[in-house]
Amino acid sequence: MAHQxxxxxxxxSVGLTVALIxxxxxxxxxxxxxxxxxxxxxxxxVDEHPIYEAPLSDYxxxxxxxxxxxLLIAIASTLLLFVAGLAVAKLINKKKRLHP
Numbered sequence: 767m768a769h770q771x772x773x774x775x776x777x778x779s780v781g782l783t784v785a786l787i788x789x790x791x792x793x794x795x796x797x798x799x800x801x802x803x804x805x806x807x808x809x810x811x812v813d814e815h816p817i818y819e820a821p822l823s824d825y826x827x828x829x830x831x832x833x834x835x836x837l838l839i840a841i842a843s844t845l846l847l848f849v850a851g852l853a854v855a856k857l858i859n860k861k862k863r864l865h866p
Contacts (some may be wrong), residue, residue: 782848789840840841 807814830836 774820778852785844785848789844791838793840797833797836847859
């Protein structure tokens with residue numbers, strides 16, 4: 767049982783580390799690449815008409831082009847999703863143990 771718990775902790779740690787590496791790459795490397803659909807829409811002269819204004823449009827605060835702020839938002843979002851996913855997994859695991 768202790769070996770399984772250590773393996774699970776290692777798996778979670780590696781997964782979180784990989785996710786944070788992707789966040790870094792996304793903010794500092796891939797954020798400069800134009801999305802395929804955006805490029806195609808621009809070629810065709812199509813205008814964007816959003817139905818609503820997203821609170822964090824393009825993962826950025828309105829009027830802020832600072833990459834460090836974007837990085838902080840991305841890390842906070844990743845950690846929030848990680849904690850939510852971990853909480854759901856623990857609830858499912860607890861429910862399985864109660865009702866085998």
